[in-house]
Amino acid sequence: MAPGSDALLTAIAPAEPVEPGTAVIIATSGSTGEPKGVLLSADALRASATATHERLGGPGHWLLATPANYIGGLQVMVRSLLAGTACAVLPPGRFDGELFADAAAPVLREDGPRYTALVPTQLTRILDAGGRGLAAARAFDAIIIGAAATPPALRDRAAETGVPIVPAYGMSETASGCVYDGVPLDGVEVRIGPDERVLIAGPVLTHGYRLRPDLTAEALVDGWFRTGDRGRLADGRVEVLGRLDDVINTGGVKVSAAAVERALGACTGVRDSCVVGLPDAEWGEAVAAAVITDGPVEIADLRAAVRATVGAAAVPKRFEFVDALPLRGPGKVDRGAVSRLFPGIG
CATH class of the missing domain: 3.30.300.30 (ANL, C-terminal domain)
Structure with a gap:
């Protein structure tokens, strides 16, 4: 939750009893700007983390480089917990390539897969700066890029410089990324509705919104989460075209x-x-x-x-x-x- 965000704190409603089966509440304003508390079960978090490891190459060592109060950062911690490895942490605040390299050092000394998750802005800064930060990025086995779409030019720059990125699509309601490089994680189903809306099903889904049965009923229909995104399926791959309201x-x-x-x-x-x-x-x-x-x-x-x-x-x-x-x-x-x-x- 963003520091000082009274609206997001209100969405979590900390004084109210927690809905059954809830392990964590993620405060988010999503793309609509309306503050909501996304309810996630331990099973959903575990399903996402397990499927991610299976897709990337097995449990490994993780660097937490994004805030843990957002779902992308939280899932790095969950993956580390399930892998039985210590999670290195990038100190909050200013981000640059040198700080990234310092934080990544203990992870990169480990044997076995080494992973982290970044947002596109962080990756851009690493590529711009070069040097130790870029060298560290190249040494990871996979870097998940999430929270926002990865521009084609940024994807090309990463490929040209040897940084192993995996663009991910997902949201708090899907317990983090659920489509990696266009391919749904194991157990996740994606289909496109008649209005081009992206629909998602699987064990990673939220079971509702905090104290908002109206929003829950609107978003979860017959086991499918109705995203606010437009998309299409081409050769079995998911392509997100933008927001329905854009x-x-x-x-x-x-x-x-x-x-x-x-x-x-x-x-x-x-x-x-x-x-x-x-x-x-x-x-x-x-x-x-x-x-x-x-x-x-x-x-x-x-x-x-x-x-x-x-x-x-x-x-x-x-x-x-x-x-x-x-x-x-x-x-x-x-x-x-x-x-x-x-x-x-x-």
């Missing part, structure tokens, strides 16, 4: 923010981006893009790429070039804060 209605045309981000990410020099809809008197919403680059980039080239792959209506009308995207939680982009990066939006 659609921008501009001039009567519905544009997927995630599709525009993918088009921008394929452009030379673009490291990352976030696309939002801004209020506009003429268009209703105007497509706007906050972009991180590795060097000079021509806006005309970005617009041309989006027009060619997504369509004319999806071409951003406004651009802001930034050094970093505002984040909330463990590496998730704060889209509300991104909107406020544009002059006149507050």
